[in-house]
Amino acid sequence: MKSEVGGSVSKTDSKEQSPGVLYIVATPIGNLADMSPRATAILSRVDVVAAEDTRHSGRLLQHLGLQKRLIALHDHNERNRAAGLLDELEAGHDVALISDAGTPLISDPGYVLVREARNRGLTVSPVPGPCALVTALSAAGLPTDRFLFVGFLPAKRTGRRAALDQLRQESATLVFYESPHRILGAVRDIAEVLGEEREIVLGRELTKAFETFYSGCVSEVLSVLEADPHGTKGEFVVMIRGAEPVASDEDAGALDVDRLIRLLLPELPVKKVAKLVAELSGRPKNELYQRALELKQG
Structure with a gap:
């Protein structure tokens, strides 16, 4: 494997010129x-x-x-x-x-x-x-443990809405770049597709004299942007809080099983509870017996 060293790479004099x-x-x-x-x-x-x-x-x-x-x-x-x-x-x-x-x-x-x-x-x-996306995220106040950089959204409304719809359930913070002449249309589509209550932060003219951050729910930011005479000037970084994670079927099933066990325990012995819940859920009876004991003791 070829070794690479960042910074200055000096070339030694030799009969054969080393690559740049x-x-x-x-x-x-x-x-x-x-x-x-x-x-x-x-x-x-x-x-x-x-x-x-x-x-x-x-x-x-x-x-x-x-x-x-x-x-x-x-x-x-x-x-x-x-x-x-x-x-x-x-x-x-x-x-x-x-x-x-x-x-x-x-x-x-x-x-x-x-x-x-x-x-x-x-x-x-x-x-x-x-780097504009890192600069904007560092000051946005949105979760940065996971984020998805999507680049520029499609220029046309139909494509833009379709792209947003595919990201509707994404739980990571979403990051886009957007041009000044499309920013209002983009935020309006975000409101319609992802919801007016989704949290959003816009970074405009980052590191420049008129650097501005707009933050709040989408409907609030849209209103402020529309009222700002400078709201459609300068390049934008658009950051949207991700969707709330949806519980998996397995997690939902575990919650239902616990609820069912709790409902049956006051009426039936633990062994009978485990047998009934196993028949209803398809989960192992021994596992449910242990879980019923834990819930009863707890």
Whole structure:
């Protein structure tokens, strides 16, 4: 198995040039002060920067005082551009992949490139930093022990409602990204499909000057959002509390059995109770006898 070490990967002089490293570099989601020193150092020494939008990333590099060869890598050209970038890596050139904001590949391009790099045995090294979904969740006040990131909901209402309907019984906290021109429609559909009383938190313009969190039940948040003149400006992270867990058939059966035992114990001996409940539930008589004893003693 090939060993990989994060951070700087130095190349030793040899007759055969060692391959370059593909760095996955997280960049600020709004506040440029969130750019880490390590990310800046990596960008300063790579040979090529693959960027979702070269104009946007060019401004970031200019802010950092860097001049780099930029190659556009986005949803529409990734399969074609990946091969050239892989050739760069095999020629010994280090490449940094960045997105417009946050951590690459999190609802952003890069999957094809990273997958193919690993298939070729090339080193892929993450340079962690800002990520909108983690940033929003950390301040939302919703359960984070389990969450399901769904990316962007379908743009059209029919597809969006169908996607929400499939998540109706999901007990993990749900996380979506949403654009400003679709946010009202999305929250209205959430109210209709998941219920107006479901708890929801919206994070808008995270880390920027007008960062805003809207929280409460869906109907309350929708009303506030509709009344806010800035409510449809900026990118959103939508977080919804998961559905209450539904008891399994086995759990429900256990509850019914206990109730039945408690009802019969005052009228019948424990052995008779166990026999009757075993016939009604199909569960082992010996198990029910022990359970009846526990309930009687308790």
